[in-house]
Amino acid sequence: MEHDEKLTKLDRILEQYAGKPGALIPVLHEAQKVYGYLPEEVQYHISRGLGVPLADVYGVVTFYSLFTMTPRAEHNIAVCMGTACYVKGAGQIVEEIGEELGLKIGEISEDRKFGLEATRCIGACGMAPVLTINEEVHGRLNADQMGELLEKYKHMH
Numbered sequence: 187m188e189h190d191e192k193l194t195k196l197d198r199i200l201e202q203y204a205g206k207p208g209a210l211i212p213v214l215h216e217a218q219k220v221y222g223y224l225p226e227e228v229q230y231h232i233s234r235g236l237g238v239p240l241a242d243v244y245g246v247v248t249f250y251s252l253f254t255m256t257p258r259a260e261h262n263i264a265v266c267m268g269t270a271c272y273v274k275g276a277g278q279i280v281e282e283i284g285e286e287l288g289l290k291i292g293e294i295s296e297d298r299k300f301g302l303e304a305t306r307c308i309g310a311c312g313m314a315p316v317l318t319i320n321e322e323v324h325g326r327l328n329a330d331q332m333g334e335l336l337e338k339y340k341h342m343h
């Protein structure tokens with residue numbers, strides 16, 4: 187969704203709730219559905235739209251774990267960097283994924299499709315090296331398979 191399109195949606199949500207008591211939480215909820223997260227500028231917009239102080243909006247966002255200020259990727263790739271995986275080439279796997287997606291560890295792609303992170307041992311050392319994509323474990327990997335594996339997720343929602 188384009189930026190303007192999101193903003194129009196947000197404005198519509200704000201219109202719908204304006205003047206209603208207890209609107210803040212449902213509005214934040216709806217806004218997070220539109221944006222995927224609640225960055226500062228969205229909170230500011232909501233604060234103005236509802237006439238609620240920004241500090242209150244921020245307070246609610248940080249209080250409820252349901253809300254997030256950091257973008258989450260649609261497909262989160264977590265490469266195990268535990269010892270067993272590391273000695274079996276987890277480093278090359280990270281490198282290969284990084285090249286395929288143009289990402290470093292800790293980053294997410296601009297379209298928020300993929301996120302890449304490193305994890306500690308996930309207890310699947312027998313299948314080293316392993317990674318998880320959206321909690322699904324993939325094991326006995328080698329760097330050459332990464333392109334094919336990622337391709338599947340590129341078309342998945």
Ligand code: FES
Pocket residue numbers: 266267268269270271272306307308309310311312314315316
């Ligand atoms: S070290 Fe990777 S699963 Fe244990």
